[in-house]
Amino acid sequence: MGGTSSKLPKDLLSEYQELTFLTKQEILMAHKIFSELQDRENGLYSSRVSMEKILTLPELKSNPFRKRICHVFSTSDMKDGSLSFEDFLDLLSAFSDSATLEIKSHYAFRIFDFDDDGTLDARDLEKLVNSLTGETDDTRLTGEEMRQLISNILEESDIDKDGTVNLSEFQHVISRSPDFVSSFKIVL
């Protein structure tokens, strides 16, 4: 998939179409963008693009969860958040228009699950809120506000009252939200 083979094999392309929610044009587009990112990696040929490169994409640049997104979709053994082309397609597929709510909420949950422990606990929520509000002092919530907010969130979503939000509870909440599907999207 280097700069030279800028065309995807046909059968692979159809496989990708089968496996993702993307159309042919979108996959080709993604491939173009991805190989551009690759090209910038001087010298060393690698099928992966480092997280820093990915984050230069304008679509991700201003996203507060950009690093989490990379980590979640990365299949790298190094846990460095680098993406292969297939990971990249996964990302786009999950964020595409036609992806189902289930997929989207699943990945959203993983993105929000900062410590990767399978549940959203108070610390995850705090991190989540902080990345939403930004780290500057004037936007950041005070401790009291944060406590209140988190307890309210748990109050609403934590059906089994174990102090954390798990995937199913999360999906339950998300599925009721009218905006989620339309806003959990990234288009190239």
Add this chain to the structure above:
Amino acid sequence: ELFQNIQVQKEIIANIRTKPWPIRRKLKVLKQAREIVLKYEGRLTRTRGYQAAGADLLKKISRVLYNIVVLFIPWEMRIKKIESHFGSGVASYFIFLRWLFGINIVLTIMTGAFIVLPELLAGAPFGTTRSKTIPKDHLASAQDLDTIWSLGARLSSLIFTGYLQYSVLFYGYYGNVRKIGSAGYRLPLAYFMVGMAVFAYSFITLLRKMAKNSRMSLAGASDENYTFCWRVFCAWDYLIGNPEAAESKGAAIVNSIRVSISCIQQTQINLSLAVLISLRILANILVLLSLTGSIYIIYFVVDRSQKLEQEKPELTLWEKNEVSVVVSLITMIAPSAFELVAQLEMYHPRTSLRFQLARVLVLYLGNLYSLIIALLDKVNSMSSAVSRNLSDSTSYLATISQSTEDNLSTIIPDITERQNSTLTRTLLEMQSLLNHTVLYEYNTRSQQDPCWETYVGQEMLKLSIIDMIFTVASILLIDFIRGLVVRYLSDCCCWDLESKFPEYGEFKIAENVLHLIYNQGMIWMGAFFSPCLPAFNVLKLVGLMYLRSWAVLTCNVPHQQVFRASRSNNFYLTMLLFMLFLCMLPTIFAIVRYRPSQYCGPFSGQEKIYDIISETIANDFPLWFSKVMSYVTSPVVVLPALLLLFMLIYYLQSIARSLKVTNSQLRLQLQNVSYSKLNIIMMYFTRLQAPEGSDKKPEQESDITSMESSARSASPPRRNGSITNFESPVRHGNSIRTITQSVSRPDIPRAAGATQSPTHTYPCHMLHSLISRHSGYLGSTSGSCRSKSYHNMAYKPCTRYAENIHSDPLFRKTLRPMHTEPAVITAQSYVGHRAHSTRYVIVNEHEARKKLMRSNTRLPRHYRLADEPTEIVELYPRNVKCYIPRPPHRSHQPHLSEEEEEEDPKSSTRRGSFRQSKRPRPLSDRHQTTQFYIGDTINSQLSMEQGLYGDEEEGDQEEDWVNDPQTNIRGPESAHRYGEPYVKPKTKHKVEPSLTESDSASLASSSDQQNSSTDQYIQVIHNKKKYLKSNAKLTKTKSKSSVKLNVSGTNDLVCSNV
């Protein structure tokens, strides 16, 4: 089974997209599934193979088509670009615009194809009839360069006197010949039908869209409110790619969070209530004043223009376009004024936005209505002159046939008489119609056909055009110039232009959408009178699309309080529907109530416009048809039909209400269940700790030993026991290979953490063997098995696992005081797995709802089914015993599962605690028994088909059920350590009774039993996790080698099974 297998595989293929796995895994799964399908499908029948090929081809074609269709969606890239800059809120405006564009295209095609084209092609050519010729004295001015040139500038003069008035643009041009052309096209009929069809089509598309939207967002149906969760989880708009937009979005999020917190804290009373209320009253008064003012101005302007028209023969440009200009000005300025006023009120931003929208909508509607009424009134004001002028215009009237004159004369006295009494609007319009014709006769004297329909159409078109001009101007002036000034002058100004006073223009989504709606309302209002209005609107929308998108991208910033996108979609549509209805009213009213113009238009000479229908029926249909129609339209039929409709509406509404009640009840039950679950668990613990003697125990023990002895002969030496166990099933295959592979890759690091206790490996092997054997047995499950486990382990971290590890040493240490130990373990498992039980509940709830919508949950279901037998098989020997002592309980309380559950633990506790004093073995025992009971009850429940209710109860059961795997695992493990005999019975069960048991189980479960299978599913996840780790740690190489040896196993087994 082969068939089932293939079905399962096919479902995998079909649903692979919806799995949240990395692509590589999907690819592998897909390949495998395809291989299996390919391999076996041909074996079943040849035709099936062809079918598959055909389906493949179809799929490919549909994909290609889809790709092509995507290419042709207009402005897709443009919208996406905007979306990625400004988020979905702004994009929703453009999507809405595009949707309106689509509707208008269809309307244009309808009118164009059925009205305009036939008239142009087959109608009487221009100049042949009176309605199609320009009057002599106007001809000069019509051909005047000035008039023709003035398409944009002097539109009114053009429209009034130029060619345009006598063109297909307006109602008046169409001839009233019943059949035109050689084919006998019934133009008047078509005109009427299309006019109605325009409304019908708009209604239908609108309603369908709304229904689709509301179906998509469940929020419409339920009044659940997760304010905080949504505000945090769904806050970010991932589409935003523009740093500025991101910044404002971030600020908006912070704002909304803060506001919601402060709402909770109830600390926002910064103004005294009296002041606030008086301010709000003041604001409302202001708004009302401006509304009435605008209405008055419109009236006044219309009145004035009419007077001017009377006095001056030649009007200036301003005088001619005064009305539409004023209306457009008002629509442009008033919203901003309202916004200013709204700042007085100090409402919550959301509320104020709603107020604002409501006010603007009222304003627009008021404008449209007052314009129409004023137009009619303008004619009405001259009614006094009518009688006088009637004689004046006799020169013209002489040409009118006698009958029509009679008509007129009979109507006029009638009207004047009624005028004295009430001045209802209907009367007004009735009058106006009449007066209008007369007025025109008076006004233009020599002009042949005063045509009120044309007149209304002209006004609408004029308004639409002026509105467009104003929109363009406002975009250019207000947004663009302002943007330029702010950007380039901010350096040389003493304050920061970008953040202080002028700022950049905000893109006010809601107002803009309302404007679109208003615009569309005009079209609907005028479409009947001016068939080309939709076509014009198409052009207008195209222009607006480009201009707006350009303006947004260059010089706008998104609105601070972003109007939420998807929820507002339906909001927009509701407004549009409202508008459509209100705009339809005048048109329909005119059609029903007014007499069409006498000398122009397709319906000239008729009493009522809709007479065309009855006339056609009477003349052109067979006699019986008109008879039938007269019956159908008689009150005898209509009244009952109406009644029936009302009843139907009432019935549907009551059903909806009852459904709502059911919904809330179910939700309540759900909550209750999740609480009662907690209670049950607590009870379970307390019972556990109180050891009880039981009579059943001895016989069980003996049974166990007998089993052991029987098993011993067959079983290999102790340490290797499990391993061989593990290996032997491996020949069944497929599944094992895949599992081991998947395990070895991502989970090594995690598994490494879990390697502290070597004992874990054994149970894992056991489980693994179970699974693999089982999958081999069912053949089909291998793929899904693997994928499931893989998914779970890849994602689920091993924190819980760590807990188990901790518990294990404990377990080992405290051999003797066993009574307390199980409690600890179960407690842990409880903590760990509670989440899953709830998850189960929710999943089921979803399933219940979504069952119709999607079938992709079926895959796990199948997979789960497959696993159920294993469990039961494993339990089997013991079950018999447990079952026998207490059949009555189960038989009559199939759905009182909670009690049963309580009982189960009780009995098992009895047994377990008793045995615990001697050996660790009982632990596994106990759980097996519970397992059995639960599985059984589930089946019975399902057989009773309890539906939702059953689902929830199973949520409870699952609690215990879920606990099992861990303890299960631990059971054999301890057995390994404390004596081989205990391993053997287990392994033996697995081998021997498996066939029959699993058969029956699969039979039982294959029908519909998603519920029980769900449990299995969850359990299997746990098992797998263990397995993974063990595998990673201990026998990575071994499993692999065994895989190599036995890859072909599955096929053999499957075949034999068949």
